[in-house]
Amino acid sequence: SVALVSTKMTDVFLAEIDNIPAGINLALVENDEPNIYAKSAYYSLAFMLRNATAKYLDIDEKEIIVGLKPVWNHKKNYTTAQIFLSDALENGAGYSRWLTQDNHLQIILDSILTDGKNDAYKRIFSKEHEENCDSACYLCLQDYANLHYHGLLNWRLGLDMAKMMVNKDFTPSLEISY
Numbered sequence: 142s143v144a145l146v147s148t149k150m151t152d153v154f155l156a157e158i159d160n161i162p163a164g165i166n167l168a169l170v171e172n173d174e175p176n177i178y179a180k181s182a183y184y185s186l187a188f189m190l191r192n193a194t195a196k197y198l199d200i201d202e203k204e205i206i207v208g209l210k211p212v213w214n215h216k217k218n219y220t221t222a223q224i225f226l227s228d229a230l231e232n233g234a235g236y237s238r239w240l241t242q243d244n245h246l247q248i249i250l251d252s253i254l255t256d257g258k259n260d261a262y263k264r265i266f267s268k269e270h271e272e273n274c275d276s277a278c279y280l281c282l283q284d285y286a287n288l289h290y291h292g293l294l295n296w297r298l299g300l301d302m303a304k305m306m307v308n309k310d311f312t313p314s315l316e317i318s319y
Contacts, residue, residue, distance in 0.1 A: 152233035
Protein backbone atom coordinates (compact mmCIF):
# COMPACT_ATOMS: atom_id res chain seq x y z
CA SER A 142 0.00 0.00 0.00
CA VAL A 143 1.08 3.51 -0.75
CA ALA A 144 -0.15 6.74 0.77
CA LEU A 145 0.30 10.32 -0.29
CA VAL A 146 0.41 12.56 2.75
CA SER A 147 0.58 16.31 3.00
CA THR A 148 1.39 17.90 6.31
CA LYS A 149 0.04 21.25 5.18
CA MET A 150 -3.01 22.58 3.44
CA THR A 151 -2.18 23.96 -0.01
CA ASP A 152 -3.38 24.09 -3.62
CA VAL A 153 -2.45 21.33 -6.08
CA PHE A 154 -2.63 21.24 -9.88
CA LEU A 155 -2.74 17.81 -11.56
CA ALA A 156 -2.13 17.17 -15.26
CA GLU A 157 -1.82 14.06 -17.37
CA ILE A 158 -1.57 13.09 -21.01
CA ASP A 159 -4.84 11.52 -22.14
CA ASN A 160 -3.76 10.10 -25.47
CA ILE A 161 -0.40 8.38 -25.31
CA PRO A 162 0.50 7.52 -28.92
CA ALA A 163 1.03 3.91 -29.98
CA GLY A 164 4.66 2.93 -29.61
CA ILE A 165 5.32 5.44 -26.80
CA ASN A 166 5.95 3.72 -23.48
CA LEU A 167 5.19 5.92 -20.47
CA ALA A 168 4.74 3.06 -17.99
CA LEU A 169 6.34 3.96 -14.66
CA VAL A 170 7.09 0.29 -13.96
CA GLU A 171 8.05 -2.48 -16.40
CA ASN A 172 8.68 -6.10 -15.39
CA ASP A 173 8.65 -5.03 -11.73
CA GLU A 174 11.46 -2.51 -12.42
CA PRO A 175 11.14 1.29 -12.44
CA ASN A 176 11.10 2.76 -15.96
CA ILE A 177 13.64 5.57 -15.60
CA TYR A 178 12.88 6.86 -19.12
CA ALA A 179 9.20 7.44 -18.40
CA LYS A 180 10.07 9.03 -15.06
CA SER A 181 12.52 11.30 -16.86
CA ALA A 182 9.86 12.36 -19.38
CA TYR A 183 7.29 13.16 -16.69
CA TYR A 184 9.72 15.11 -14.51
CA SER A 185 11.07 17.01 -17.51
CA LEU A 186 7.55 18.12 -18.40
CA ALA A 187 6.75 18.98 -14.78
CA PHE A 188 9.82 21.16 -14.30
CA MET A 189 9.29 22.77 -17.69
CA LEU A 190 5.71 23.71 -16.68
CA ARG A 191 6.93 24.92 -13.28
CA ASN A 192 9.65 27.12 -14.79
CA ALA A 193 7.38 28.59 -17.46
CA THR A 194 4.61 29.26 -14.90
CA ALA A 195 7.07 30.93 -12.52
CA LYS A 196 8.43 33.10 -15.34
CA TYR A 197 4.94 34.06 -16.48
CA LEU A 198 3.79 34.92 -12.93
CA ASP A 199 7.14 36.56 -12.11
CA ILE A 200 7.75 34.42 -9.04
CA ASP A 201 10.64 32.26 -7.86
CA GLU A 202 10.53 28.65 -9.11
CA LYS A 203 10.93 27.46 -5.51
CA GLU A 204 7.43 28.73 -4.78
CA ILE A 205 6.03 25.82 -6.82
CA ILE A 206 6.68 22.20 -5.81
CA VAL A 207 6.79 19.47 -8.46
CA GLY A 208 6.02 15.77 -8.16
CA LEU A 209 4.46 12.69 -9.73
CA LYS A 210 1.30 10.83 -8.78
CA PRO A 211 1.14 7.27 -10.18
CA VAL A 212 -2.21 6.43 -11.80
CA TRP A 213 -3.54 3.31 -13.50
CA ASN A 214 -4.06 3.90 -17.23
CA HIS A 215 -7.02 1.72 -18.25
CA LYS A 216 -6.41 2.27 -21.98
CA LYS A 217 -2.78 1.12 -21.82
CA ASN A 218 -3.26 -1.34 -18.93
CA TYR A 219 -0.25 -0.08 -16.96
CA THR A 220 0.65 2.60 -14.43
CA THR A 221 1.40 6.06 -15.84
CA ALA A 222 1.64 9.32 -13.94
CA GLN A 223 -0.02 12.60 -13.34
CA ILE A 224 2.32 15.48 -12.72
CA PHE A 225 1.46 17.81 -9.91
CA LEU A 226 2.44 21.34 -9.15
CA SER A 227 1.61 22.62 -5.70
CA ASP A 228 2.13 25.87 -3.90
CA ALA A 229 5.07 25.76 -1.53
CA LEU A 230 3.37 28.14 0.90
CA GLU A 231 0.99 26.82 3.50
CA ASN A 232 -2.66 27.49 2.61
CA GLY A 233 -1.49 28.08 -0.96
CA ALA A 234 -0.55 31.26 -2.74
CA GLY A 235 -2.92 30.54 -5.62
CA TYR A 236 -0.32 29.68 -8.26
CA SER A 237 -1.52 26.09 -8.72
CA ARG A 238 -5.15 27.19 -8.70
CA TRP A 239 -4.29 29.85 -11.29
CA LEU A 240 -3.22 27.09 -13.72
CA THR A 241 -6.70 25.54 -13.53
CA GLN A 242 -8.55 28.76 -14.31
CA ASP A 243 -9.58 30.17 -17.66
CA ASN A 244 -7.07 29.17 -20.32
CA HIS A 245 -3.92 29.56 -18.22
CA LEU A 246 -2.49 26.07 -18.80
CA GLN A 247 -2.78 26.64 -22.56
CA ILE A 248 -1.03 30.00 -22.17
CA ILE A 249 1.85 28.31 -20.33
CA LEU A 250 2.07 25.48 -22.89
CA ASP A 251 2.05 28.05 -25.71
CA SER A 252 4.86 29.95 -23.98
CA ILE A 253 6.93 26.76 -24.05
CA LEU A 254 6.07 25.65 -27.57
CA THR A 255 5.69 28.91 -29.51
CA ASP A 256 7.52 32.18 -29.69
CA GLY A 257 5.15 34.32 -27.63
CA LYS A 258 5.32 36.89 -24.83
CA ASN A 259 6.96 34.57 -22.29
CA ASP A 260 10.65 33.89 -22.66
CA ALA A 261 10.44 30.15 -21.87
CA TYR A 262 10.55 29.41 -25.60
CA LYS A 263 13.30 31.96 -26.24
CA ARG A 264 15.47 30.51 -23.47
CA ILE A 265 15.21 26.95 -24.79
CA PHE A 266 15.69 27.82 -28.44
CA SER A 267 18.39 30.46 -28.04
CA LYS A 268 21.58 29.92 -30.06
CA GLU A 269 23.64 29.72 -26.85
CA HIS A 270 21.36 27.06 -25.38
CA GLU A 271 21.22 24.93 -28.52
CA GLU A 272 25.02 24.91 -28.78
CA ASN A 273 25.75 24.18 -25.12
CA CYS A 274 22.95 22.00 -23.72
CA ASP A 275 22.53 18.37 -24.68
CA SER A 276 19.95 17.41 -22.01
CA ALA A 277 19.42 19.99 -19.26
CA CYS A 278 21.25 22.98 -17.87
CA TYR A 279 20.69 26.00 -15.65
CA LEU A 280 19.27 27.96 -18.61
CA CYS A 281 16.41 25.52 -19.21
CA LEU A 282 15.41 23.01 -16.49
CA GLN A 283 18.01 22.77 -13.77
CA ASP A 284 18.26 24.86 -10.63
CA TYR A 285 19.76 24.31 -7.22
CA ALA A 286 16.39 23.33 -5.73
CA ASN A 287 15.95 20.38 -8.12
CA LEU A 288 19.50 19.05 -7.80
CA HIS A 289 18.23 15.51 -7.08
CA TYR A 290 16.47 15.44 -10.45
CA HIS A 291 19.30 16.74 -12.67
CA GLY A 292 20.14 13.27 -14.00
CA LEU A 293 16.53 12.78 -15.12
CA LEU A 294 15.88 16.10 -16.81
CA ASN A 295 15.92 16.53 -20.58
CA TRP A 296 14.45 19.55 -22.34
CA ARG A 297 13.70 17.57 -25.53
CA LEU A 298 11.64 15.05 -23.55
CA GLY A 299 9.84 17.92 -21.83
CA LEU A 300 9.00 19.51 -25.19
CA ASP A 301 7.75 16.21 -26.61
CA MET A 302 5.53 15.68 -23.56
CA ALA A 303 4.19 19.25 -23.82
CA LYS A 304 3.43 18.68 -27.51
CA MET A 305 1.56 15.47 -26.62
CA MET A 306 -0.53 17.45 -24.11
CA VAL A 307 -1.46 20.01 -26.77
CA ASN A 308 -1.82 17.81 -29.85
CA LYS A 309 -3.38 14.35 -29.53
CA ASP A 310 -2.01 13.43 -32.98
CA PHE A 311 1.62 14.28 -32.14
CA THR A 312 4.00 11.32 -31.95
CA PRO A 313 7.55 11.95 -30.73
CA SER A 314 10.25 10.88 -33.14
CA LEU A 315 14.04 10.79 -33.25
CA GLU A 316 13.80 12.59 -36.58
CA ILE A 317 12.42 15.81 -35.06
CA SER A 318 14.92 18.62 -35.28
CA TYR A 319 14.90 21.08 -32.43
